[in-house]
Amino acid sequence: MPSGGGPADHATAGGPDDDDEPQHVSEEELFDVLGNTRRRNALHAIVGAEERTHELGELSERVAAWENDVDVAEVDYAERKRVYTALQQSHLPKLDDAGLVEFDKDRGTVDATPALEDVEIYLDVVRGDEIPWSEYYLGLSAVSAALLAAVWVDAYPFTMVPDLGWFAFVVVAFAVSAAVNRYFSTGMKLGGDSSPPGVE
Structure with a gap:
């Protein structure tokens, strides 16, 4: 997981408990993250699951099912592969940089972070042209x-x-x-x- 600067402003160095402190995600960053349907779908699947760690393959199937309006069992290889590649190469690294998830590309796993709890606060104001x-x-x-x-x-x-x-x-x-x-x-x-x- 990338560390260091950026708009997400990961935990500031200076104490042994810094890694345990929730990372603040700026409103601008949440607008950017939630403005993409596939990232929003991935977060929805992550938050809704009982397990803490999510396999990229299973996450891809769930998102592909929503995107194609079918059951998970009906998702074909091409649909799953298209979502898998996009999540792995673009969307999950972006969510990781924002501090909303921890994405291990080598293991193909995704974990939610405490910062993800803040996302619901902004969902009602990221609605296109509608008035908050x-x-x-x-x-x-x-x-x-x-x-x-x-x-x-x-x-x-x-x-x-x-x-x-x-x-x-x-x-x-x-x-x-x-x-x-x-x-x-x-x-x-x-x-x-x-x-x-x-x-x-």
């Missing part, structure tokens, strides 16, 4: 504040609806937004038995 939920809630808060301020000063036409009605509207808007947020966040979670989360 954090920005959505900021916007909803601003609109709600403006609405309630208008109600407070009895601005027309807000006086046509009772004050309690507007307060109820704001509460319902946040409740519905939270429910939708939770629904989509569940679909963006890495790991598990479901198909990988779609970002594009």
Whole structure:
């Protein structure tokens, strides 16, 4: 596994326990890593498996099955080989450099690292042209504040609806937004038995 500098900024030298400290992965790096479907699929398979160490061959079959929308048993040699080669030569080394996995090319094995736990935090903001939920809630808060301020000063036409009605509207808007947020966040979670989360 490569060590030393780079944007992933592996554990800083200076103490005997440095190797045990979780590596920080920058937001920019996560955007880059999660922006590729095959890397995202590989991470999904790694997080969802019970075992710590993953064989490259089995990982390739799982990813190829998702990409071709078939069962693992139906993946043919060409499909598996294409994914195997790409993971070995490009994607797993990139994930290793980012500190999300430890890839042993000689042994053909992949291990998750503690830094991989941070990935789920960013899945909801790596969704192409969609608005991140954090920005959505900021916007909803601003609109709600403006609405309630208008109600407070009895601005027309807000006086046509009772004050309690507007307060109820704001509460319902946040409740519905939270429910939708939770629904989509569940679909963006890495790991598990479901198909990988779609970002594009």
